[in-house]
Amino acid sequence: MTYRPELLATASSLEELSRLLAAGADAFVIGESRYGTRLAGEFTREMMKEAVSLAHAEGARIYAAVNNIIDNALLPDLPDYVAFLHEAGVDAIVFGDPAVLMAAKAHAPGMALHWNTEMTSTNYATAEYWARRGATRYVLARELNMEQIEDTKAKSKLEIQVQVHGMTNIYHSKRSLVQSYLEHKEDPERIPDAELERGLYMMEADRPDERYPIYEDESGTHVMSSSDICMLENMQELLAAGVDSFKIEGIMKPIEYNERVISAYRKAIDAYLADPAGYRFQEEWLDSIKELQDPKRELSYGFFYKEQVY
Amino acid sequence: MTTGTKTKPRYQGKRNRLDRPELLAPAGNLEKLKFAIHYGADAVYIGGQKYGLRSNADNFSFEEMREGVEFANRYGAKVFVATNIYAHNEDIEGIEEYLRKLEEVGISAIIAADPIIIETAQRVAPKLEVHLSTQQSTMNWQAVKFWKDEGLPRVVLARETSFEEIEEIKKNVDIEIEAFIHGAMCSSYSGRCVLSNHFTDRDSNRGGCCQSCRWKYDLFVDDAPMYEQGEDQFTMGSKDLCMIEYMPELIEVGVDSFKIEGRMKSIHYVATVVNVYRQAIDAYFADPEGYVLKREWVEEINKAANRPLNTGFFLDTPGTEDHIYGPEDKAAPYDFAGIVLDYDDCTGFATLQQRNHFKVGQEVEFVGPGGTFFKQTVTELTDEAGASLDVARHPMQVVRVRTLKPVKAMDMMRKKIR
Numbered sequence: 001m002t003y004r005p006e007l008l009a010t011a012s013s014l015e016e017l018s019r020l021l022a023a024g025a026d027a028f029v030i031g032e033s034r035y036g037t038r039l040a041g042e043f044t045r046e047m048m049k050e051a052v053s054l055a056h057a058e059g060a061r062i063y064a065a066v067n068n069i070i071d072n073a074l075l076p077d078l079p080d081y082v083a084f085l086h087e088a089g090v091d092a093i094v095f096g097d098p099a100v101l102m103a104a105k106a107h108a109p110g111m112a113l114h115w116n117t118e119m120t121s122t123n124y125a126t127a128e129y130w131a132r133r134g135a136t137r138y139v140l141a142r143e144l145n146m147e148q149i150e151d152t153k154a155k156s157k158l159e160i161q162v163q164v165h166g167m168t169n170i171y172h173s174k175r176s177l178v179q180s181y182l183e184h185k186e187d188p189e190r191i192p193d194a195e196l197e198r199g200l201y202m203m204e205a206d207r208p209d210e211r212y213p214i215y216e217d218e219s220g221t222h223v224m225s226s227s228d229i230c231m232l233e234n235m236q237e238l239l240a241a242g243v244d245s246f247k248i249e250g251i252m253k254p255i256e257y258n259e260r261v262i263s264a265y266r267k268a269i270d271a272y273l274a275d276p277a278g279y280r281f282q283e284e285w286l287d288s289i290k291e292l293q294d295p296k297r298e299l300s301y302g303f304f305y306k307e308q309v310y
Numbered sequence: 311m312t313t314g315t316k317t318k319p320r321y322q323g324k325r326n327r328l329d330r331p332e333l334l335a336p337a338g339n340l341e342k343l344k345f346a347i348h349y350g351a352d353a354v355y356i357g358g359q360k361y362g363l364r365s366n367a368d369n370f371s372f373e374e375m376r377e378g379v380e381f382a383n384r385y386g387a388k389v390f391v392a393t394n395i396y397a398h399n400e401d402i403e404g405i406e407e408y409l410r411k412l413e414e415v416g417i418s419a420i421i422a423a424d425p426i427i428i429e430t431a432q433r434v435a436p437k438l439e440v441h442l443s444t445q446q447s448t449m450n451w452q453a454v455k456f457w458k459d460e461g462l463p464r465v466v467l468a469r470e471t472s473f474e475e476i477e478e479i480k481k482n483v484d485i486e487i488e489a490f491i492h493g494a495m496c497s498s499y500s501g502r503c504v505l506s507n508h509f510t511d512r513d514s515n516r517g518g519c520c521q522s523c524r525w526k527y528d529l530f531v532d533d534a535p536m537y538e539q540g541e542d543q544f545t546m547g548s549k550d551l552c553m554i555e556y557m558p559e560l561i562e563v564g565v566d567s568f569k570i571e572g573r574m575k576s577i578h579y580v581a582t583v584v585n586v587y588r589q590a591i592d593a594y595f596a597d598p599e600g601y602v603l604k605r606e607w608v609e610e611i612n613k614a615a616n617r618p619l620n621t622g623f624f625l626d627t628p629g630t631e632d633h634i635y636g637p638e639d640k641a642a643p644y645d646f647a648g649i650v651l652d653y654d655d656c657t658g659f660a661t662l663q664q665r666n667h668f669k670v671g672q673e674v675e676f677v678g679p680g681g682t683f684f685k686q687t688v689t690e691l692t693d694e695a696g697a698s699l700d701v702a703r704h705p706m707q708v709v710r711v712r713t714l715k716p717v718k719a720m721d722m723m724r725k726k727i728r
Binding site: 075101126152212 | 396397400401402423424425426429445447449450451452453455456468470478479497498499502503505507508509512513514515516517518523525526527528529531532533536539540542544545546548623627628629630632633635
């Protein structure tokens with residue numbers, strides 16, 4: 001079988017989706033914040049259908065994020081939403097909660113299921129566990145290193161997805177921590193709505209160069225990484241390992257930036273596939289990203305080459 | 311977002327079971343295990359050398375587990391082992407052997423989050439019960455049902471679950487529900503935090519948590535500090551959970567196991583907290599209609615607490631007054647001073663093992679299981695041989711103290727520190 005890895009993007013709007021499609025994205029994770037967590041933008045049901053038709057016309061795929069930590073109150077709405085996704089022609093459902101798995105099996109038969117709990121999808125054996133219960137893809141935790149990724153790919157029959165670019169979530173609370181603090185400061189109106197666009201970040205005195213974006217939404221408080229993963233220079237390692245999907249996380253980034261990123265990774269992947277042995281990383285691919293990179297956010301290798309202790 | 315816990319109405323639960331719930335206590339080592347059980351825990355949970363989330367605790371060897379299980383058996387109590395990491399590939403080899411060994415030494419249940427540990431236990435150590443850890447952040451009944459269908463007899467709910475949500479879960483699924491009722495809390499969804507990984511390269515989901523949520527941060531909007539840097543800073547640290555005022559509600563909503571957090575906490579803390587909840591549960595079952603919260607229970611808990619307390623998510627989503635801004639800890643007003651080893655009826659002297667400096671003239675309290683309790687001043691203090699002392703200054707030193715009333719082995723003596 002020919003190796004055709006996927007370049008997976010996020011989208012904040014139909015406009016971004018069209019532009020990233022043109023830039024070379026093969027698939028998109030989008031959704032509605034009622035069901036999905038930390039989305040780049042909101043896609044209503046109408047927009048979802050539109051996205052599917054835009055993507056399918058170009059041979060691309062749409063994955064619906066249904067990866068919230070689900071509470072009882074959401075359960076009655078899951079079957080209908082999942083059935084809608086099925087009917088709309090969505091190509092896969094991204095889930096972390098077993099309740100979604102059960103709803104999808106019952107109301108979206110045959111739907112591809114991507115298991116993604118973000119921080120806690122950490123080993124191949126657990127991937128196989130979810131495979132036996134219907135998952136078709138395993139989205140690896142960003143805290144894994146290259147060796148663990150290669151090993152997981154080698155040992156798993158599932159599709160393996162790895163985030164290669166952008167911000168990651170590092171903390172999720174159900175509490176509204178920013179609002180609580182502002183009330184403590186008796187300044188609750190200071191940021192009436194601590195949303196994505198606010199440019200709010202936290203900093204710790206011993207790490208003055210690290211700016212951790214923090215925002216709130218209906219699912220609580222989210223703290224994001226201070227640097228952006230960028231594995232562009234080392235894509236050949238992940239391609240050689242046979243990783244099936246390369247995720248570009250576009251949350252909290254301008255469309256122009258995401259366009260550059262998608263286009264750069266597209267070039268790298270295409271160059272590798274055309275001639276794996278003769279593949280050479282081109283500095284200009286990275287330069288095109290760096291031109292639009294927020295100077296206060298470093299491009300980093302994330303945990304790809306780190307050894308962690310515990 | 312609601313704030314203000316002071317005026318919240320009490321939860322109006324319906325009684326739907328009368329079986330006595332289990333009181334489940336942490337035990338960081340063998341001595342703590344013995345005290346937790348002696349003071350009234352129906353079960354304790356401990357950590358072994360591997361696969362647990364407290365890599366800094368002095369975790370149990372298999373030999374110590376065996377001894378712990380023997381001790382527990384004498385009280386009809388059970389021992390659970392936390393195997394609640396999210397495993398990485400390199401952790402997988404050895405899981406089978408470890409779980410078989412737990413079964414062999416008489417452990418009743420494991421508390422697991424990673425499905426591969428769950429499935430492996432079911433396959434190789436069928437006598438071990440598997441309880442789903444709070445690290446799975448389970449808070450809806452469909453997910454609870456999923457785990458029941460997977461063969462698990464018990465789910466430890468996410469700490470974010472409210473009374474009403476617990477009631478709905480109990481109504482929809484016939485399974486044992488375990489809930490944290492006391493102790494420190496992650497302010498994040500458990501398991502959904504890698505601050506330690508990012509700040510210190512320590513893997514929080516394998517036991518390396520360095521509690522970065524309790525650090526102080528400055529907030530900036532578009533590069534401008536929101537407030538003066540370093541002053542009264544932002545933090546994500548939560549007050550500790552304490553549900554002593556809501557025992558009837560917890561029992562009536564059908565929680566099957568009341569869990570106390572704190573494998574890293576002291577003997578004094580664990581024994582004191584267990585002692586209080588034991589009394590409350592027993593008082594309720596002795597006379598549900600006539601149950602009243604005793605003021606001394608709350609006072610006792612405050613003597614051990616080292617952070618301010620709140621009710622977590624049981625009543626409402628925590629707000630401003632549920633987080634700790636400013637100084638992190640409040641010092642407990644009492645300090646553990648000694649353990650009673652023996653008591654001589656004829657002389658009225660207790661033999662004590664010193665656990666903290668105390669001296670003649672100092673005000674102390676004696677506490678034992680069931681709340682036996684009196685205050686006195688240390689009047690006569692001798693060493694083991696009977697030579698008079700002014701001060702018990704050596705850690706673990708065996709001394710004798712004349713007590714106002716008879717005491718028993720494993721009673722605790724504490725001293726007032728402010």
